[in-house]
Amino acid sequence: MDFIKQPMEIENRSMEIIAPYLAEYKLSEAEIKVYSRMIHASGDVDYAKVIRVHPQAIEAMQQALKKGAHIYTDVEMVRTGINKKKLASFGGEVHCLVADEKIAAEAKAQGITRSMAAMRSFGKALDGAIIAIGNAPTALFEVLRMVEEEGIRPAAIVGIPVGFVGAADSKELLAKNDKVPYITVEGTKGGSPIAASVVNAVMYLIDNTR
Amino acid sequence: MDFIKQPMEIENRSMEIIAPYLAEYKLSEAEIKVYSRMIHASGDVDYAKVIRVHPQAIEAMQQALKKGAHIYTDVEMVRTGINKKKLASFGGEVHCLVADEKIAAEAKAQGITRSMAAMRSFGKALDGAIIAIGNAPTALFEVLRMVEEEGIRPAAIVGIPVGFVGAADSKELLAKNDKVPYITVEGTKGGSPIAASVVNAVMYLIDNTR
Numbered sequence: 515m516d517f518i519k520q521p522m523e524i525e526n527r528s529m530e531i532i533a534p535y536l537a538e539y540k541l542s543e544a545e546i547k548v549y550s551r552m553i554h555a556s557g558d559v560d561y562a563k564v565i566r567v568h569p570q571a572i573e574a575m576q577q578a579l580k581k582g583a584h585i586y587t588d589v590e591m592v593r594t595g596i597n598k599k600k601l602a603s604f605g606g607e608v609h610c611l612v613a614d615e616k617i618a619a620e621a622k623a624q625g626i627t628r629s630m631a632a633m634r635s636f637g638k639a640l641d642g643a644i645i646a647i648g649n650a651p652t653a654l655f656e657v658l659r660m661v662e663e664e665g666i667r668p669a670a671i672v673g674i675p676v677g678f679v680g681a682a683d684s685k686e687l688l689a690k691n692d693k694v695p696y697i698t699v700e701g702t703k704g705g706s707p708i709a710a711s712v713v714n715a716v717m718y719l720i721d722n723t724r
Numbered sequence: 725m726d727f728i729k730q731p732m733e734i735e736n737r738s739m740e741i742i743a744p745y746l747a748e749y750k751l752s753e754a755e756i757k758v759y760s761r762m763i764h765a766s767g768d769v770d771y772a773k774v775i776r777v778h779p780q781a782i783e784a785m786q787q788a789l790k791k792g793a794h795i796y797t798d799v800e801m802v803r804t805g806i807n808k809k810k811l812a813s814f815g816g817e818v819h820c821l822v823a824d825e826k827i828a829a830e831a832k833a834q835g836i837t838r839s840m841a842a843m844r845s846f847g848k849a850l851d852g853a854i855i856a857i858g859n860a861p862t863a864l865f866e867v868l869r870m871v872e873e874e875g876i877r878p879a880a881i882v883g884i885p886v887g888f889v890g891a892a893d894s895k896e897l898l899a900k901n902d903k904v905p906y907i908t909v910e911g912t913k914g915g916s917p918i919a920a921s922v923v924n925a926v927m928y929l930i931d932n933t934r
Contacts, residue, residue, distance in 0.1 A: 524837070532888065558912070626729040627734070676767040678742065702767035
């Protein structure tokens with residue numbers, strides 16, 4: 515059993531293996547980093563075809579992070595996946611209320627998902643923040659409603675919910691919005707590690723020390 | 725924005741959408757539940773082609789869980805994704821040491837990954853337990869070494885590390901082992917939500933209340 519055991523060597527080798535799959539796309543250096551980390555997190559090179567990065571998204575995320583912007587996630591797995599030590603070095607924190615008992619009670623009373631109720635409860639705190647959704651289409655639909663109806667203006671939305679009920683539609687709606695820069699994926703694929711990988715990739719663009 | 729907001733309705737509808745993609749495979753009812761939840765977690769129906777379930781794996785996991793077996797994970801995201809309330813109802817707990825400072829120091833000193841050092845440190849505690857790996861090929865290689873060289877006998881291994889450096893090789897080695905039942909995925913795809921979904925699917929087979 516001979517295999518690479520050194521963490522940075524594993525990561526660097528992984529990025530080398532992914533690089534040729536991105537050659538056909540016209541990507542900036544920053545986009546290559548984001549795409550590579552998303553493919554690294556999924557083990558799926560087909561992501562290259564379906565990733566959609568708004569032209570201002572990476573820059574908007576970097577500026578917000580540098581100012582200590584907080585990150586709001588739909589589920590705990592996205593929070594877990596984000597490098598919180600790195601985020602804290604810029605002054606930011608991750609917030610997630612999906613496991614909050616009050617939110618659970620509200621969601622049950624209204625017949626909606628907990629992650630949807632959680633996003634709603636953040637309200638104006640989302641202004642200038644980064645939203646990272648890796649699981650629940652309902653959370654992304656709710657954020658887009660808040661953008662349209664309540665004038666909420668996050669710095670950027672990383673919207674990568676997963677699945678067969680609403681995920682593709684919610685991401686299409688995100689990609690059509692003209693108010694908030696976004697990073698998303700077309701179709702049913704997605705997930706918490708992919709959403710977290712985008713946030714981490716952008717943080718490492720600002721400062722590559724872990 | 726008209727969309728399904730009720731959690732169980734979302735899940736049931738998702739399982740209905742996935743079902744036709746499994747029709748061509750000869751799966752047991754239990755296997756259909758496991759496959760469906762893995763596809764639900766990834767948003768990727770192509771998983772159906774690469775999932776490999778050892779004939780005794782689901783039964784072995786159910787028996788172990790009923791006896792209160794503990795679960796050992798390579799990374800915190802797998803722990804986060806496992807329904808711990810459900811697991812506690814059987815008497816089990818999830819253990820993960822990847823963020824432990826002593827483990828981090830050991831890993832650094834030895835030039836290995838933290839999740840590999842963490843798996844090694846569990847030692848004999850892995851006997852009769854369920855191992856769930858969703859990220860690190862090095863953790864899976866280490867567990868397979870412990871099975872071969874130290875006679876460790878987990879009840880089952882859910883081995884679904886992800887990526888381009890070692891993941892496919894480690895999963896191939898797992899599928900070749902004749903000592904421990906396994907659930908795995910061929911190739912580079914995988915991830916923490918997929919590994920957690922297998923554990924959750926098997927728990928819900930025993931008792932479908934959440």
